[in-house]
Amino acid sequence: MDDSTVNYQKSNISDNNFEQCIKCTICTVYCPVTPVNPDFPGPKQAGPDGERYRLKKPFFYDEALKYCLNCKRCEVVCPSNVKIGDIIQSARIKYSKKSPGLRDRMLANTDFMGNMATLVAPVVNATLGLKPVKKIMDATLGIDAHRTFPSYASEKFTTWFKKEARLNQSRYPRQVAYFHGCYVNYNYPQLGKDLVTVMNAVGYGIKLLEDEKCCGVAKISNRLIDEAKRDGKINLEQIRRAVLEENLTVIGTSSTCTFTIRDEYPHLLDLDNADVRDEVMLATRFLYNLIDSGKAKLVFRDDYKKRVAYHTPCHMEKLGWTIYSTSLLKMIPGLDYVPLESNCCGIAGTYGFKKENYNYSQDIGRPLFNQILGEHVDLVATDCETCKWQIEMSTGMPVANPISIIADALDIEATRRANSVNLK
Template sequence: MAEGIQLKNISGNNLEQCLKCSICTAYCPVSAVEPKYPGPKQSGPDQERYRLKDSKFFDEALKMCLNCKRCEVACPSGVRIADIIQASRITYSTHRPIPRDIMLANTDFVGTMANMVAPIVNATLGLKPVKAVLHGVMGIDKHRTFPAYSSQKFETWYKRMAAKKQDSYSKHVSYFHGCYVNYNFPQLGKDLVKIMNAVGYGVHLLEKEKCCGVALIANGLSGQARRQGKVNIRSIRKAAEQNRIVLTTSSTCTFTMRDEYEHLLDIKTDDVRENITLATRFLYRLIEKGDIKLAFRKDFKMRTAYHSACHMEKMGWIIYSTELLKMIPGLELIMLDSQCCGIAGTYGFKKENYQRSQEIGSGLFKQIRELNPDCVSTDCETCKWQIEMSTGYEVKNPISILADALDVEETIKLNQ
């Protein structure tokens, strides 16, 4: 191309920059195990040229895409390949969500109902007859293990046990806890509050929070995802007006709000995008600048293997979580080879995807078993579900490991 000449984009996701090198297909975890999937280059830039002319060129096989973004990480030209695929599904797909898709996608509704009778729900979902019904009637694979629900929501614990004392701190952050923390694993939220309070920060919930919407987007409910996204962004703007950074503990929630809202849901986020950040990134930067200090228990010992979640790779933030873990004197950190675990949120729950999901993650599972660590660490909750179910090893968020290793009293002294 002559110097100074730039290609004119005719689409919103710069498909014109595609070199047709097929590196994206080589890195695609679905293409590696599923011959029926056209691959990201063909599904994305190649077919989009035809879809722009006539919607009949849309192929429902695009639903096999994990939206893992590994194609975009690999692309030498920065083409938003996965966004092209997801946007075309939103625009052209004639498939309508079935009851299973609606149930899996509406995490706030299902979580609220399940929390009310959590012991019964947890016991029932593990019964073989129930699994058989879910498999045959709902299309949820009988081999899939559901994450356990908590009897008390994180929001309930926070309001009863933590809210009152947060104003006593001189510095403040807001926390987007997400569905997983609220309904399944409140301990992760408690761990974040513990750490932030120890370093002198009050933690506040957003004025109003909805599910980030990633499951809604994946299951063909983009309209609902957009409505919920607008609620979240309004609350994040209010936090920004109070000079509060919004912390998260989920890589996928973070990525969805920072990038998917604008690219796929047409929600303006440029004014608050940089106000949303993963807690490990926020903490690492504070430590690097010398603004806070951490002290750790002398008796803490752990050998953990870190799994690089796909959306962490896309954001380029793995270094923040891993470098933070390396600061713990009693922790031996092993980096697992970068591989997709295969679950992709609700994708791996569906019986038509289950076998493919497990084949994608098989190399990762084998590696974990061979290493035999005390636990696995990752920043993605659905990766946690997949790895725990498929290997039997406990999986912890880096924040929870940090909280377990922290000498709270000494840390408070260092930061006074």
């Protein structure tokens, strides 16, 4: 066998399992992009079918793959467990010749933008809400003028935690580590505060990772792979220290951050996390398991009365963990629980901010928006921060993480007593 034959065979090897595709097209039926965007070839053609051609000749790559949300809904329904979304994202990373522009870098560098914005949050929030500013960003950066930006906080969650909470956490006999993510740190510290409240009430102290970086999902979707891999390595170092050296479980309040660390790191960034993956989980899963095993109890206020609909984020559906969040919500006696049909909200992180994607984003989410408005609820619950932004902007309804709803409904002192929380 000569060298040319060997090189040809190597070029026709894929890191993904596209060979397992049985061409049933159920992925295409379940794809939220295909019905609204005729330019997107669909997950079957873009994924396993396209991979067969791309391995032979890279010029078969289609830039229309940029319209994929990476929502993983195709993978949820695939009967052969083909990593369709990973195939598409890997192809974009490997073959696309379009370099990320200024807009993409701004949207993806959440730590840099967050650190800058929180220093002058009132000015930034007011400026980003001005119509002339939105029109300028639309014309110059390609950030759609219709998109509403999430507000920045004047004080980062990490700053509050160091000043107000850190010293008290060591008083609790049991501990967990918390991957707070960019949203909690820069946009909505209250969610992090609510987690501290709930976990303290059941007898757990919170420890932050020492040098946490963005999970990398925005950088991955904008093809800033070197930067995403750099941040991922740092995060894994911190997670390993917490899990392997301190024997702590690492919990998060974002379904997307948790999914990225557990599943995207090895599949898209080639970062091996097998030694710690099972100890990285959503806070609702950790809390539910405590209650289900009899290790914790929640006691709720008698006066809490709300009608709440739960939206399952796409990455939450891929994780298979919706049951934990919804079960916790159903434990609240005064909560009238309303399940929503499985629909993508359409924002997909930075995807829905881009001018070329905005209309598709809204069309994808419209069935969800209409259902929410038709249910006449007081509140929508979801475990994804970008789903929260999309639903609030598109329906006008308030949206909260299940942890925040639990914190609001909880009788703190009664819960402490029920869990016999004795501080050191």
